[in-house]
Amino acid sequence: MVYHSKPDVFSIVSIFLLIWIMGVVSLVPFITSFAIGIIMSAIFVISAIFIWWYAVSIQYVFCEDDLLIKGGPFQNKIPYESIRRVAPTSDKLTGYRISAADKGLELFYQRDVHGSIKILPKDKMQFISELKKRCPNVQLPPNQTFE
Structure with missing residues (x-):
């Protein structure tokens, strides 16, 4: 399930406004010729596309034995146990974040240096119910809403 x-x-x-402002400011001193301007602009555009790809492609995949968290070319497998x-x-x-949004969920797990990861699925309650099915030992705070 994905x-x-x-x-x-927001x-x-x-982030994109900051990248564009920093890109323009950093490109101005290096533009001594048209070719250098084109090369620097291409590098900047490729970097911006990469960041955009990462930001909009984040997904959480429930596999057979682990939770796969994907964002762009990066993947993180967290075993259910x-x-x-x-x-x-x-x-x-x-903290270790896969998403920049607030009001998300923090998954605490053993096995990694970080010990937790902050995520924001679109439907938190459905995500938590699926996680409880696959990981029945997970602890949830009592009387807590995940809206």
């Missing part, structure tokens, strides 16, 4: 990430439009637009706890989070700027 769950897509809920995109955070963060994506902010290593997932210990799921908690809501609104912490936007810290």
Whole structure:
């Protein structure tokens, strides 16, 4: 079963505006010839496309033995038996994140250096119910809403 990430439009637009501003400012001193300007612009456009691809392609795939988290060319496999706890989070700027959005879920697991990952599936309740089916030992905070 595949769950897509809920995109955070404000963060994506902010990142792209910042990239374009930094790109223009950093390109101006290096443009001594037309060829250099074209090369620098191509590198900048390819980088921007890569970041866009990463931001809009985030998905969470429930495989047979593990949860596969994919974003662009990056993948992270988390075995179900290593997932210990799921908690809501609104912490936007810290931790290992696959998504820039706030008000997501934090999966705590053993096996990796980070110990947790912050995600934001479109339908959190359906995602959590599927996770509970595949990982019955997962702990959820009592009386907690995941809206």
